[in-house]
Amino acid sequence: MSELAADGIPVTVSLRVLKLSRQPYYRWRHQQVTQAELTEAYRANALLDAHVDDPEYGYRFLLGEAAEAGEEMCQRTAWSICRDNQWFSVFGKKRGKNGKRPGPPVHDDLVKRDFSADDVNELWLTDITEHRTA
Structure with a gap:
């Protein structure tokens, strides 16, 4: 600002172009x-x-x-x-590894990803959304 003012450009014009407020500028200039x-x-x-x-x-x-x-x-x-x-x-503290690979499945996949049943009580499924997880 002081360089622009030395070149003859008023401080108010420079502040307006730079979209700065006048009062905070003078407060900063007084105590930087x-x-x-x-x-x-x-x-x-x-x-x-x-x-x-x-x-x-x-x-x-x-x-x-x-x-x-x-x-x-x-x-x-x-x-x-x-x-x-x-x-x-x-x-430093020891941190746990966030990118752990999943282990083997806990139970065998008896359905083999085929979710169709021919009779009542032949195939039972549940929805994982019932169980709260992280």
């Missing part, structure tokens, strides 16, 4: 870094220092180290900062 962003940066710096010292610690232990350094925060805040910056413990 908010207090909340500054606090989060200090907290992230304390967590990073603790993570570099002990990379095997998870966010709960990093929280204690940051509190000793003077940056108090709740667990959820520490978790979100660590997650956003991908600071994880070097010892």
Whole structure:
């Protein structure tokens, strides 16, 4: 904006073309870094220092180290900062495999996929939708 204004283009015209509001622009220009962003940066710096010292610690232990350094925060805040910056413990949890192959069928297919019956009580079937599954 300041470059366009130096070239003689009014700020109001530039804001209108860019579809930006005037008041938030001037608020941002007055204070480009908010207090909340500054606090989060200090907290992230304390967590990073603790993570570099002990990379095997998870966010709960990093929280204690940051509190000793003077940056108090709740667990959820520490978790979100660590997650956003991908600071994880070097010892991860074992995860189950999601792509498991199905095992052999539990029962033999006696119907052989032929669902027609010649007489009453000769063939009984059920619908799987009766049973709740995940």
